[in-house]
Amino acid sequence: MKRIIALSSVAILSSGLYASTDTQTQIDELKKEIQKLKKDQKRTNMSLSSVKKATGGDNVKLDIDFRNTFESLEYKDNKNNIKAENDSLFTSRLFLNMAATPMKGLIFKGQLAIYSTWGAHIYDESTGLKDWSASSKPTDTVMRIKEAYFVYSNSIGSQPISFSIGRRPSTNGFLANYRENEDKPSSPLAHITNMEVNGAMVxxxxxRFIEGAYTKFVYGRAHTGATNGVYGYDGTGGITPYALDSSTNYGDDKDVDFFVVPGQAYYNGQYQIMYEWAHIFNTKGQRFNDPSTAKAAAGTADLFSVGLKIEGIGDEISDFLDETTFFISGAYTDYNAKSGYQLLGSSNGGSKNGSSIWTGIIIPDMITDSGKFGFEYNHGSKYWTPMTWAEDTTIGSKISVRGQAYEAYWNFDLFGVKYLPSQIRYTYIQHDYTPNNKCAGWVAPTDADITSKNIRLAITYKY
Incomplete structure (x- = not known):
């Protein structure tokens, strides 16, 4: 358009002069070019109008999050004198993020994920991955849906309310985002919930009553129980896709549903208090004294967590303290087996409960413009069993440790480029009891002395 204006100005100025024949010819050519540019502009505007009409005036925004890591792993079972290690594990993780806002109050968000080890087998069925962990653990190069949900927000009178359904943003939640070098956390508290889930939320x-306060109510399903497959063959000639007839014994393979209530009690930009309660129906255990029935619907589980985060210590005491973040979180789990079943080794019914503390501090690195050093500590008791299927390290979930975990990391922008967030991280885990890598209610924890170490170098491209 600027070019059109400039050319028009030349033509107007030139037309007021007693020009020679050559000059007049040049003016005529300029006028023709102006007319052509105007036509091209009109066609472009018509094309854009057609696109906007077809999309309702809205577009899907795409973002890229591409991370590569080098990792060194070591495990030691000190009781049995067994050691395992891998001094060069390479992984690549690609997130393709989607967002759309077709109207005020309605948004869609999605995330497609590939998370693979270099040289991995394509679609390795031996891994036994479930849909709530498949894109959170490095395996193959198959693209999977990690997130896909919509949110509709409105008000009922003076009460703001939101409704959402789909695959929830439920990994790397509150407090876990720092160690993952993420600016913002996802929805739940990572201390008790760090796994991909499908559900509906209100x-x-x-x-209007308490600054920053809100509550979410989420109901969803983590496991679909016994049904016929896609073709529905029941072995007797009957065809009943995704269902079983009334004569079929469902046994202990029942649906596993959950009801979760995460919320924010207070947040003023500096002090933040978060809480969560989760109830699991038909959680997996085993029939009493019958190991062959592992993963049976054995009872219920309740998990609780409360966390405090302080962004900026004091009030403008120093730039260093202003940029320092401290957090502490406490959590509790209770697995309650029904009569005739056991959870975590309980005897013919009864419950087993555990607890955990998680604390950390993130400080300016004093080296780069926006880099941070982070230091974290976790402690878990013998029966501590959170839902952390989305492993937060390649050596297993340090959040779910039954023992102690120590971690230090440096988050920085490579070459000072904000689109290249990078990290150097070291994690040390001491398991005093059977490691809780699979949140397995059918496994009774016993005394152990197992250590694991992980060094990770990560470079991410985000745009």
């Missing part, structure tokens, strides 16, 4: 905002 959110009530209490901000």
């Amino acid at each position: 959110k009530l905002d209490w901000g």
Whole structure:
């Protein structure tokens, strides 16, 4: 358009002069070029109008999050004098993020993921991955849906309310985002929930009463119980896709549903208090004294967590303290087996409960413009069993440790480029009891002395 204006100005100025024949010819050519540019502009505008009409005036925004890591792993079973190690594990993780807002109050968000080890087999069925962990653990190069949900927000009178359904943003939640070098956390508290889930959510905002307060109510399904497959053959000639007839014994393979209530009690930009309660129906255990029935619907589980985060210590005491973040979180789990079953080694019914503390501090690195050093500590008791299927390290979930975990990391922008967030991280885990890598209610924890170490170098491209 600027070019059109410039050319028009030349033509107007030139037309007021007693020009020679050559000059007049040049003016005529300029006028023709102006007319052509105007036609091209009109066609472009018509094309854009057609696109906007077809998309309802909205577009899907795409973002890229591409991370590569080098890792060194070591495990030691000190009781049995067994050692395992891998001094060069390479992984690549690609997130393709999608977002759309077709109208005020309605948004869609999605995330497609590939998370693979270099040289991996394509679609390795031997891994036994479930849909709530497949894109959170490095395996193959198959693209999977990690997130896909919509949120509709409105008000009922003076009460703000939101409704959402789909595959929830439920990994790398509150407090876990720092160690993952993420600016913002996902929805739940990572201390008890760090796994991909499908569910429906209703959110009530209490901000008009308490600053930053809200509560979410989420109901979903983590496991679909016994049904016929896609073709529905029941072995007797009957065809009943995705269902079983009334004469079929479902046994102990029942649906595993959950009801989760995460919320924010207070947040003023500096002090943040978060909480969560989760109830699991038909959680997996085994029939009493019958190991062959592992993964049976053995009872229920309740998990609780409360966390405090402080962004900026004091009030403008120093730039260093202003940029320092401290957090502490406490959590509790209770697995309650029904009569005739056991969970975590309970005797013919009864419950087993565990607890955990997680604390950390993130400080400016004093080396780069925006880099941070982070230091974290975790402690878990013998029966501590959170839902952390999305392994937060390649040596297993340090959040779920039954023992102690120590971690240090440096988050920085490579070459000072904000699109290249990078990290150097070291994790040390001491398992005093059977490692809780699979949140397995059918495994009774026993005394152990197992250590694991992980050094990770990560470079990410985000745009």
